[in-house]
Amino acid sequence: MDDTGIFLHSVETLRLQVDRRLVELIPLPGKEPGRLGEAAHYALLAPGKRFRPLLTLLAAEAFGVSPSRALDTACAMEMIHAASLVLDDLPSMDDARLRRGRPTTHRVYGEAAAILASVGLLTRAFGAIAGDAGLQADTRIALVETLADAVGFEGLVAGQALDLAERARRRTVAELDELNHRKTGVLMMCAAEAGARIGGASEEARRELGEFARRIGLAFQIRDDLIDVQEGGEHIGKDVGKDAGMTTVVSALGPRAARAAIETHLVAADAALARAGCDGRLGVFARSLFLGRKAAA
């Protein structure tokens, strides 16, 4: 195994730790009424890259703290992400049939159970951070507060509302960047900053980690749109061509300029990481995400 192989192997170990801890943090299926626990497991433990929790773990590590100390916070990021996907997919929103290669949660468990599972996961995210006795009370408070900001009326919730509200309108690339930032970037920033906070990073270094994650998020969204244009649904595990009526960076710029935009974001991400003055494994991880062919779940 070469260096990159060893590195990816160790990231895979972290990913498995996240999945094991996620199972522990939510109720066992069958214990809850209305297949609620089952729906929550289905939504949360679907195959995925666990990109946000890995950002948290690797950001903590970048500042010299064991990833295990950031594990519950990392899991909280994945819970929020899973909860947001369930809601985005609802009939009243994107009305999606496939997600992460499987039927969407509401198609399997019904709308009511899907919504309740989503709210349960969202709530559990805050509870898991607040209940993490391994972190100082001050740290936990700051994490809850920044996570609430990332999710709420200025964060993911606003991003989804913006997306639904102006879907028919032709957007500029700047507007698309803003939309993509609110829809996904804001939680990636939160995940990276949370890890940096647990790692004891300075406020400035935390901000740079946030900028790093923001750029990675934007690059990733463009990559997602590229794949959406170019490939079939079975390759990426979610509905393809649903964006056909919408403007994306790819449809606005064309595939070639879109690829260049990805590279611009990745270079800016590297620069932010360098300014943060932390260990470079996080950068290698981020780059590695762009080596494969499959899109983000």
Add this chain to the structure above:
Amino acid sequence: MDDTGIFLHSVETLRLQVDRRLVELIPLPGKEPGRLGEAAHYALLAPGKRFRPLLTLLAAEAFGVSPSRALDTACAMEMIHAASLVLDDLPSMDDARLRRGRPTTHRVYGEAAAILASVGLLTRAFGAIAGDAGLQADTRIALVETLADAVGFEGLVAGQALDLAERARRRTVAELDELNHRKTGVLMMCAAEAGARIGGASEEARRELGEFARRIGLAFQIRDDLIDVQEGGEHIGKDVGKDAGMTTVVSALGPRAARAAIETHLVAADAALARAGCDGRLGVFARSLFLGRKAAA
């Protein structure tokens, strides 16, 4: 004005403080895309008794702390309550047309905006507590954790799932008490315990405040069911007769025994309050809720 009049006047002042603070804690309507802010205001600021926030404020006061110190936590309780009502009313859940005397949020703003406003309010509740600089970090952490428990897979979310899952089945009075507890009592307990915590109450006194609130909640639910059976929709501002196919304590016991059950719960509530050894204004407030004719919103 007699003593009760003066008392109710001072409670009304607290209620107005809650409403003013609620407006400050969420974004101004119009600032957010897709009428999201408007939907959140509509759901949160609908006319209501503000029972849960008042429980928090009066519980803090009962232990000698100014209600103003508990104001943001009190508002968080109302945000959670409003968020849960929006979800309960959705077409995939109760499919309700009226709430608090007005069309339900999803009927005015659409399902997507209603769901997003609900998630925004839920999230803001956690953020408001975490961001309350007037409280110690330890206190805020404990409040976030207990609130998450009250909302999540063992709390309101489970209550709603239980309600939807077994609606057709005939329930025993014990099962109905459990259902009512999960659907509403759990947040009332949380609201009272939160106030007691901010008031510096002992763990035992906090538990008694919780028991007080649990009993009041059960009594209130039976009262609600009585009104649902006896009166028309315009009197209580929400859909009436929707419970016709379901068992309630009233349909299980008959109105007379149901009235006796209310009194039993109120006596038990008084006893819990006495054991908590705190000021009695909270008890007067709770009793006052049962003097009027209108049901809970």
